[in-house]
Amino acid sequence: MNEASPPAVYDFASAEPQWQHAWNEAGCFAVDDIPASDRPKYYVLEMFPYPSGKIHMGHVRNYTLGDVVARYKRACGYQVLHPMGWDAFGLPAENAARERGVHPGEWTRANIAAMRAELKRMGLSIDWRREFATCDPEYYGQQQRLFLAFLAAGLAERRESFVNWDPVDGTVLANEQVIDGRGWRSGALVEKKKLAQWSMRITKFAPELLAALDGLDRWPERVRTMQAKWIGRSEGARLRFPLAAEEAGIAEVEVFTTRPDTLFGMSFVALAAEHPLALAVAARDAGAAAFVAECRGLGTSEVALEQAEKRGYDTGLCVRHPFLPDQSFPVWIANFVLMEYGTGAIYGCPAHDQRDLDFARKYGLEVPVVVVPDGEDPAAFQVGERAFDGAGRIANSGFLDGRTIEDAKQAAIGRLTEMGWGESVVNWRLRDWGVSRQRYWGCPIPVIHCGSCGVVPVPDDQLPLRLPEDVTFDRPGNPLDHHPTWKHVACPACGAAATRETDTFDTFVDSSWYFARFCSPAAATPTVRAAVDGWLPVDQYIGGIEHAILHLLYARFFTRAMRASGYVAQAEPFAGLFTQGMVTHASYKSEDGRWLYPDEVEQSHGAAVERASGRPVVVGRVEAMSKSKRNTVDPGGIIYRYGADTARWFILSDNPPERDIEWTEAGVVGAYRFVQRLYRLAEPSCGVRPEVPATCAPEATALRRTTHRTIAAVTHALEGFTFNVAVARIYELAGAIAESDRTAEADGMAFARREASEMAARLVYPMMPHLAEEIFARLGGAGLLAVQPWPKAEPALLAVQAVTIAVQIMGKLRGTIEAAPGAPAAEVIAAAEAEPNVARQLEGRRIVKRIHVPDKIVNFVVAG
């Protein structure tokens, strides 16, 4: 180092493409459709991207995390399936078509090409031969085949129903896609509309989708809870109240309740506005019709948000009561009753349900108390403005009096069943999944509507049913429907003139089985059993928490439906799930209120100013990167300036992967410095091929211990998904290598230093693969690091020679002593008592108890 040689600089710009090329040439990341039997398999998958045109930092994080797992598992001897594809259907392509006159397919393909190039520059260990886009007819044709199988199996059906209509996007939305009463994409208030549309019978699997959550022990608890709540199992009773007089042929009202114990506390029945009986009344009663129309126009969620006011309309109808034959109860239409849940009708028990109480107070209905808290007088207990829904005893309820709530539920259901008025039932919150979308850029639903044959599947030999290319976007609505010829066909069954279904699938259908298709992406059938049965389930799935319900639930359903149709053996698609945090950044606003990109801002004299004008900038909060706030950083630019490894290293440093991470320029520069430092640290060992030394100086042994402890620690951290800790341990090893420079001449040090450098490269490989290959090659390593096995720590070097034992008095640290590992208690305690500071403090005090935890701690408990 004394020579005036310029410090080595790692030229990532030439090294990164070179190593990517080398991996590609060697086929390091390719696996077969049918996994080989000689090694265990591991399927790593990151949620595939929508091809918007550019990758963003969320992608960088997602795919880096997956790549660390893939490269690590490969080194551990697994054959690793790590594919990439494109969630390529969807509305943005149609919007681009409307705005710029470019065909959605062309726009999408161009975006895919741009993003593929960016992802490749990240150096991901992906088997690119498996790449596909969901808009490829070869993919969506197989999806059509799956759908027809589901149709035949009764897992898909066409149904006339109220749907969520997004007036801005001009399409139907699934319940899952309505958030706070607004469309998840457009943000428009959703309307209710009755339409015939296709739906997937996800409710058929509700019990098993719920039960199987328990087995997903490598899923975050949070996601499992969210799904469980969404599926929403509740036990209760269904019961039928006969109407005092029939209305339009309707003789009774069926309700669902979880509180049959409070049946004696009933004071009314309430119907949803869309309930058949409500509609029947509305048909003859103008007041009812007006109220029903009002409820429908508002949308239930809007009411909840804006006013939360209970409103109703008295139909004038009455029902009889199973246990109170002498009384009758009024039937109301109420705005707080949901047609989608239960039976669309409830019985009101105001004393013990807050909503019912609000309603009863407003309309002057009775409030009979039937549950009394322990210690209260049943005759005197009254309910004010708060309903009582706590524990207590049943009262004023005939045969139920004195029972607990649970007992009373059973007794009431038993009596109802005997009387034939009702029965116990399990109700689910989950609704069937409406998949029809009135869109062009999606997978065509492969059915034909024939006047005489009804719904006829498109014959298998006509799949894929392709989208027509020649469509126009010059008017609102569905271009497929407007197409002059596409929808007109002869019925495959009878030959008569018929029309094609012009709706396409919700794009969530496309992403519900892509993980299965990756196993055999070119197959002439949706799946190849030996391939999917060999590779599935995905061992580690990685993506954002925002898909905790929608995508993950649909994929779970789809896998079950595929199993029922014989396409896979597995019921669960994802054995392990990891939800990553978001990438955040400070946001900036100019004086005149424009959002500024971080690139437009610079630091000047400790204050942020606008680069172009020098004007001060308001620094806003650190939040998720978003285009609207312009607080985004383009990964492409970062990779160009600092290299892929720097970007990967930064995004793995500091934060645990599940937590949000703040992207900072300083952090990136820090990561880049480490890339260069590690490269420089290895330099003295380049070309050195020392034998295992006969004797090692203590310094050399110490370095070797650090090296092997780091191997163990990094391995442990990678296994536990605590990549930030792995990063920290590698920093420590780098520090140890740097320190060893001072004793480079000691016995065995050349060997120890070379070993440390090589191990640093090998340990850093999953995270910074290009740099690792470069260092490994310069050290004289044979072949590609990408095919090297994961290093193993030598147990002899992990064994500690001496331990530092903390000495406490009454739990407070008073000193430390060195001891041999496993030293006998008496010896250690004696040494602890002799420690000068400890001895001084123990003077004149009586030791009551001596606690000795081997190799850890000694604690003296003293009197007084």
Added chain:
RNA sequence: GCCCGCCUGGCGGAAUGGUAGACGCAGCGGACUUAAAAUCCGCAGCUUUCGGGCGUGCCGGUUCAAGUCCGGCGGCGGGCACCA
């Protein structure tokens, strides 16, 4: 309203009930340099009469020992929400 998670230096964070603050960022000091950058080395929770005292949101408990376990409170974040 209900459910879940989180709360540790200036900042991100580390810590199988056993020496709190590893590692990094920012900071400070030094070396090298005409100088700066880069690099390298070092310091660093607060406080102190230099013995020590205080310290992981707050209050209490269990324990020889609590960031960690238990109970309560507060704050922040997220999810669900007229679900009968």
